Amino acid sequence: xTESRLKSLLDDRSSGAPASRIVRAMSERGALSAAQIARxxxxxxxxxxxALSELRNSGIVVxxxxxxxxxxxxGRPATALTLNPEAGTCVGIHIAxxxxxxxxxxxxxxVISEQIMTLGRDYSPEQAAAITKDAITKAYAxxxxxxxxxxxxxxxxxxxxxxxxxxxxxxIVPTWAGVNIKSVFGPVLERPxxxxxxxxxxxxxxxxxxxxxxxxxxxLFKIDRGVGGAIVSGGRVVxxxxxxxxxxxxxxxxxxxxxxxxxxxxxxxxYASFIRPLEQLSRIHGRAMTMDDAILxxxxxxxxxRRLIEDTGEVAGRGLGLIGTVLNPPLIIIGGRMALAGxxxxxxxxxxxxxxxxxxxxxxxxxxxxxITIGKFTENDALLGAVGLVLRDQGRLA
Amino acid sequence: xTESRLKSLLDDRSSGAPASRIVRAMSERGALSAAQIARxxxxxxxxxxxALSELRNSGIVVxxxxxxxxxxxxGRPATALTLNPEAGTCVGIHIAxxxxxxxxxxxxxxVISEQIMTLGRDYSPEQAAAITKDAITKAYAxxxxxxxxxxxxxxxxxxxxxxxxxxxxxxIVPTWAGVNIKSVFGPVLERPxxxxxxxxxxxxxxxxxxxxxxxxxxxLFKIDRGVGGAIVSGGRVVxxxxxxxxxxxxxxxxxxxxxxxxxxxxxxxxYASFIRPLEQLSRIHGRAMTMDDAILxxxxxxxxxRRLIEDTGEVAGRGLGLIGTVLNPPLIIIGGRMALAGxxxxxxxxxxxxxxxxxxxxxxxxxxxxxITIGKFTENDALLGAVGLVLRDQGRLA
Numbered sequence: 001x002t003e004s005r006l007k008s009l010l011d012d013r014s015s016g017a018p019a020s021r022i023v024r025a026m027s028e029r030g031a032l033s034a035a036q037i038a039r040x041x042x043x044x045x046x047x048x049x050x051a052l053s054e055l056r057n058s059g060i061v062v063x064x065x066x067x068x069x070x071x072x073x074x075g076r077p078a079t080a081l082t083l084n085p086e087a088g089t090c091v092g093i094h095i096a097x098x099x100x101x102x103x104x105x106x107x108x109x110x111v112i113s114e115q116i117m118t119l120g121r122d123y124s125p126e127q128a129a130a131i132t133k134d135a136i137t138k139a140y141a142x143x144x145x146x147x148x149x150x151x152x153x154x155x156x157x158x159x160x161x162x163x164x165x166x167x168x169x170x171x172i173v174p175t176w177a178g179v180n181i182k183s184v185f186g187p188v189l190e191r192p193x194x195x196x197x198x199x200x201x202x203x204x205x206x207x208x209x210x211x212x213x214x215x216x217x218x219x220l221f222k223i224d225r226g227v228g229g230a231i232v233s234g235g236r237v238v239x240x241x242x243x244x245x246x247x248x249x250x251x252x253x254x255x256x257x258x259x260x261x262x263x264x265x266x267x268x269x270x271y272a273s274f275i276r277p278l279e280q281l282s283r284i285h286g287r288a289m290t291m292d293d294a295i296l297x298x299x300x301x302x303x304x305x306r307r308l309i310e311d312t313g314e315v316a317g318r319g320l321g322l323i324g325t326v327l328n329p330p331l332i333i334i335g336g337r338m339a340l341a342g343x344x345x346x347x348x349x350x351x352x353x354x355x356x357x358x359x360x361x362x363x364x365x366x367x368x369x370x371x372i373t374i375g376k377f378t379e380n381d382a383l384l385g386a387v388g389l390v391l392r393d394q395g396r397l398a
Numbered sequence: 399x400t401e402s403r404l405k406s407l408l409d410d411r412s413s414g415a416p417a418s419r420i421v422r423a424m425s426e427r428g429a430l431s432a433a434q435i436a437r438x439x440x441x442x443x444x445x446x447x448x449a450l451s452e453l454r455n456s457g458i459v460v461x462x463x464x465x466x467x468x469x470x471x472x473g474r475p476a477t478a479l480t481l482n483p484e485a486g487t488c489v490g491i492h493i494a495x496x497x498x499x500x501x502x503x504x505x506x507x508x509v510i511s512e513q514i515m516t517l518g519r520d521y522s523p524e525q526a527a528a529i530t531k532d533a534i535t536k537a538y539a540x541x542x543x544x545x546x547x548x549x550x551x552x553x554x555x556x557x558x559x560x561x562x563x564x565x566x567x568x569x570i571v572p573t574w575a576g577v578n579i580k581s582v583f584g585p586v587l588e589r590p591x592x593x594x595x596x597x598x599x600x601x602x603x604x605x606x607x608x609x610x611x612x613x614x615x616x617x618l619f620k621i622d623r624g625v626g627g628a629i630v631s632g633g634r635v636v637x638x639x640x641x642x643x644x645x646x647x648x649x650x651x652x653x654x655x656x657x658x659x660x661x662x663x664x665x666x667x668x669y670a671s672f673i674r675p676l677e678q679l680s681r682i683h684g685r686a687m688t689m690d691d692a693i694l695x696x697x698x699x700x701x702x703x704r705r706l707i708e709d710t711g712e713v714a715g716r717g718l719g720l721i722g723t724v725l726n727p728p729l730i731i732i733g734g735r736m737a738l739a740g741x742x743x744x745x746x747x748x749x750x751x752x753x754x755x756x757x758x759x760x761x762x763x764x765x766x767x768x769x770i771t772i773g774k775f776t777e778n779d780a781l782l783g784a785v786g787l788v789l790r791d792q793g794r795l796a
Contacts, residue, residue, distance in 0.1 A: 160757070162766060168757070217636070231725070233631035238615070240726025242757050242766035250723050250756040255652050255716075262756055318653075325648050326724050327629070328558075328638025358648040358660055359558070359566070359640050368560060368640035 002059045003149040006087040006107065009060070010151065010393065018043050018051040023060065023083065027107055027391040030209055031064050031080035052081060060087050083107040089140075089149045091191075092386030093132055094156040094198060095176065097121065100128050103380065104139045105387045107151070109209060111380075113139040122175045129188040136189070152192035152396075154386030155181050156201040160243035165195050168243055194389035194396050199246055200237045201385025202335055202377070203230035208388045210376035211333050219329045220375070221248060222336035223316050223345070224291070227269040229335075231327065237394075249273070253319050268319035274338055277308035291337045298344050306344060313345040317352025324357035324370055335375040342374060400457045401547040404485040404505065407458070408549065408791070416441050416449040421458065421481065425505055425789040426606055429462050429478035450479060458485050481505040487538075487547045489589075490784030491530055492554040492596060493574065495519065498526050501778070502537045503785045505549070507607060509778075511537040520573045527586040534587070550590035550794075552784030553579050554599040558641035563593050566641055592787035592794050597644055598635045599783025600733055600775070601628035606786050608774035609731050617727045618773070619646060620734035621714050621743070622689070625667040627733075629725065635792075647671070651717050666717035672736055675706035689735045696742050704742060711743040715750025722755035722768055733773040740772060 010027060012020040021041040026032055029040065038048045055061040062084045085106035094101040098121045104113040115138075117131050132153075140147055157176070160168040165181040181195040196204075203220040206212040212220075212232070221229040227249030231238040238245040249269030250262050257266025274291055281289045281297075284304060289297075297305035320332065332353075338345055350372050354360050361369050377384050388394075408425060410418040419439045424430055427438065436446045453459040460482045483504035492499040496519045502511040513536075515529050530551075538545055555574070558566040563579040579593040594602075601618040604610040610618075610630070619627045625647030629636040636643040647667030648660050655664025672689055679687045679695075682702060687695075695703035718730065730751075736743055748770050752758050759767050775782050786792075 162762075168762065217639075233636055234634055236632055238631055238725065240757075241615075241728035241768060242726060242762045244726035244757040245724070247723055247726070247756050251720050252723075252754060253650070253653060264754060264756065322649050322720070323724060325645055325650075326643070326721060327636065328640055328642035328645070330639035356650060356662060358645050358662065359638075359642040364560075364566065364640045370639060 002084065002087045003146070005058065006060050006083070007151055010088075010391075018047050019055055022048065022051055022055065026061070026081070026083045028208055029213075030108060031082040033080050037081075056081075059084055085110060087149075088151045089145055090151050090387045090390040091132075091136055091153045092156065092201075092383045092388075092390070093153065094158075094201075094382045094386060095128060096158050098123070100131060100135075101383055102132060102135050102139070103383045103387065104136070104143070104145070105384070107391065109384065109387055109391070111384075112143055112145070114380075114383075115139065125176060125179045125184040129184050132185070133188050150191055152194060152390040153185060153189050154201070154389035155185060155193065155195040156198045156382040156386040157181065157195060158198050160240070160247070161195050161197050162243040163239055165193075192390070192396060194386070194394070196237070196239075196385075196389060196394075197230070197243060197246075198382040198385075199228045199230040199335075200239070201383075201389065202375070202381035203232050203237055203246075203333075203385070204388040204392065204394065205377050205381045205385035206333050206335075206375055207232055207235070208392065209384070210381075211373055212331060215331050217329055218331035218333060219323060219327060220246075220333045220335055221316070221320055221323070223272060223274065223312065223334065223338040224336035225273055225275050227272050227316070227319075227336075229323075231329075248319065248323055251319055251322060253315075253322065268316070272312055272316040272319060274308075274312055277312060281305060281308060292340070295338075295341045295344075298341065309338070309341050309344050310348045312338060313341075313347070313349035314352045316345075317349035318356045320349070321353045321356030324353060324359075328359055329370055332370060332372045333375045334372065335378055335381055337378070339374045339378045346372070346374060400482065400485045401544070403456065404458050404481070405549055408486075408789075416445050417453055420446065420449055420453065424459070424479070424481045427611075428506055428607055429480040431478050435479075454479075457482055483508060485547070486549045487543055488549050488785045488788040489530075489534055489551045490554065490599075490781045490786075490788070491551065492556075492599075492780045492784065493526060494556050496521070498529060498533075499781055500530060500533050500537070501781045501785065502534070502541070502543070503782070505789065507782065507785055507789070509782075510541055510543070512778075512781075513537065523574060523577045523582040527582050530583070531586050548589055550592060550788040551583060551587050552599070552787035553583060553591065553593040554596045554780040554784040555579065555593060556596050558638070558645065559593050559595050559598075560641040561637055563591075590788070590794060592784070592792070594635070594637075594783075594787060594792075595628070595641060595644075596780040596783075597626045597628040597733075598637070599781075599787065600773070600779035601630050601635050601644075601731075601783070602786040602790065602792065603775050603779045603783035604731050604733075604773055605630060605633070606790065607782070608779075609771055610729060613729050615727055616729035616731060617721060617725060618644075618731045618733055619714070619718055619721070621670060621672065621710065621732065621736040622734035623671055623673050625670045625714070625717075625734075627721075629727075646717065646721055649717055649720060651713075651720065666714070670710055670714040670717060672706075672710055675710060679703060679706060690738070693736075693739045693742075696739060707736070707739050707742050708746045710736060711739075711745070711747035712750045714743075715747035716754045718747070719751045719754030722751060722757075726757055727768055730768060730770045731773045732770065733776055733779055735776070737772050737776045744770070744772060 009020045009023040025040045088107045100117045167176045216235045229248040230246040250267045252266040254266030260267035407421040486505045498515045565574045614633045627646040628644040648665045650664040652664030658665035
């Protein structure tokens with residue numbers, strides 16, 4: 001009962017009933033104090049108070065010990081209220097080059113279960129849907145979760161997704177080009193399906209619960225095997241007319257430069273992807289190296305690994321400087337696996353950004369400067385964001 | 399009386415009264431049919447009808463013969479209603495390198511009067527405020543307009559303006575760096591002051607009445623002596639944390655390229671500004687050439703003038719391709735004086751854009767393609783947009 005009540009409150013976008021507005025605010029923001037709820041919803045304190053006690057009595061909202069992240073400045077209160085984790089669950093999946101990853105999370109975005117299904121390259125959408133269905137069944141059985149509590153499934157795709165849910169040609173999973181996510185997953189999973197590009201999902205996770213809490217405008221810039229990102233403007237992820245906004249890896253930084261897999265020349269990704277540095281490092285060390293290996297080596301003082309990461313930071317910062325000239329955002333979040341290198345990457349990146357962007361820190365006061373920081377959810381931002389799509393009812397495929 | 403009634407209706411952003419919502423819609427969109435008003439405001443047809451007859455009786459709204467622009471697809475109805483041009487006026491001014499331009503417009507954004515005040519380089523903000531006051535007094539006297547009808551003054555600045563109204567260092571009017579527009583104009587003009595960057599103003603004019611009507615997301619790209627632009631996302635001009643969003647002229651398109659006046663290298667403006675082509679053309683023809691001269695020559699078949707414009711279109715299209723990769727907008731409007739060259743500029747520009755941007759027309763269906771078109775208000779977009787700031791109550795300096 002609690003589940004279906006929560007579902008109907010989350011779905012109720014039009015009545016403006018206080019309980020519905022409170023539940024929606026909590027699903028977007030996590031734990032909140034009564035004062036924060038009043039501010040976010042615009043409801044009177046007394047109205048919030050009445051609605052909250054009804055929601056607590058019916059088991060939809062529970063009190064939690066706060067303090068999470070207060071050290072990082074998110075400023076959670078000492079006592080706060082949150083959606084009852086038992087009141088509903090979401091599934092987030094990520095469609096990657098040769099695997100499908102899946103998490104089950106409760107409505108407070110706590111991860112209950114995580115699975116990685118390795119499929120090999122060129123797996124079909126139908127395979128992905130079938131394996132996802134099995135994985136969900138298994139996860140719900142193992143964790144004693146009622147299937148009826150599943151509110152929806154968010155799908156994060158490694159490539160542009162048009163607003164109607166179609167994967168675009170430029171996707172890095174070529175067999176999925178032109179595939180409609182809703183048509184593939186809807187009939188098999190029989191739940192509301194939501195979809196977006198992985199970077200847009202990551203931006204949503206950072207905005208809802210991470211390094212961008214409190215920001216309405218920011219840029220997410222991902223450095224990994226590929227280079228990508230997302231733009232958030234006015235609290236909304238900018239999709240682009242064909243789902244292609246935020247494709248920072250394909251901004252040209254070298255006129256007539258080397259050919260990129262996208263068919264253009266001199267793309268940032270050619271110079272800032274960490275694939276080539278890994279190849280070099282593997283040759284030097286005589287064994288296949290991963291990004292995590294490279295970061296660990298650099299942290300342990302290996303000058304070669306350190307230099308490769310620094311050079312990546314520098315060229316990425318140069319490309320990012322250009323994006324800063326276009327958008328002049330208040331905040332830039334660095335994500336992707338390379339962000340785990342922390343300051344080894346960030347220091348040269350910030351220096352290059354400031355050298356190459358139009359408005360430099362020295363030009364303006366503190367409050368008008370672009371802040372550059374490492375993301376909070378680098379390890380699983382796309383999956384958490386896929387869950388965020390469901391909780392925020394964003395990217396829903398009608 | 400009509401003036402003060404209109405002012406209070408325009409100012410009333412919170413009550414949601416039908417008359418106020420109708421008046422605000424008309425001030426943003428110009429002439430509208432009752433059906434369009436119902437759609438835009440979300441009010442019931444019967445409510446619109448009642449409110450409109452009251453507004454007509456009190457002289458705030460008048461009937462106009464429609465059909466304006468229907469050939470251009472704006473789709474004005476045969477009979478439409480508009481704000482009574484006698485019910486109020488706005489002033490828009492533009493702070494340029496060596497002159498201040500001013501227009502007086504009525505609430506239907508019809509221009510009543512236009513003046514250009516030449517001041518020479520490095521004029522002071524105080525000079526500008528004093529000359530503006532005199533020009534307003536003169537314009538109102540000459541046109542028999544009551545001073546009490548002046549709703550506000552919008553200020554368009556050739557350079558970034560921070561959200562609090564401060565002109566940033568990167569301005570092309572160096573003596574104005576750090577100047578607060580409100581502090582300069584407020585005490586002298588004694589009216590609400592609004593301010594924004596000239597390109598942001600231009601974008602607002604195109605969105606309210608021009609080539610971007612019906613679009614919530616688009617990019618304005620200006621090619622003139624300088625290169626600049628604006629980004630509109632979700633119906634809102636993106637300002638940037640320091641007012642620097644949309645500075646497309648300072649996106650680097652050539653690594654280690656020629657030094658730009660901004661202190662960076664290889665900026666798009668170095669290659670796409672029309673200053674150097676004009677110098678070449680002036681040498682060839684043995685007399686000082688303006689942009690209008692160059693366009694006229696090209697139209698008359700001068701192969702040199704034509705080539706210079708085409709080359710400008712090509713390099714601008716390349717830079718714009720990169721901005722398209724970042725934003726993937728549904729619409730790009732080409733503005734600035736060079737836009738008056740029409741297809742001579744646009745054809746090579748579009749070809750270069752498609753060559754260098756990530757998502758190409760061949761990749762996606764018609765509905766997902768970026769449309770590139772010439773703006774409607776190239777001649778006076780910044781001034782009309784300054785009027786738009788007042789009518790939309792946007793950029794108001796509190």
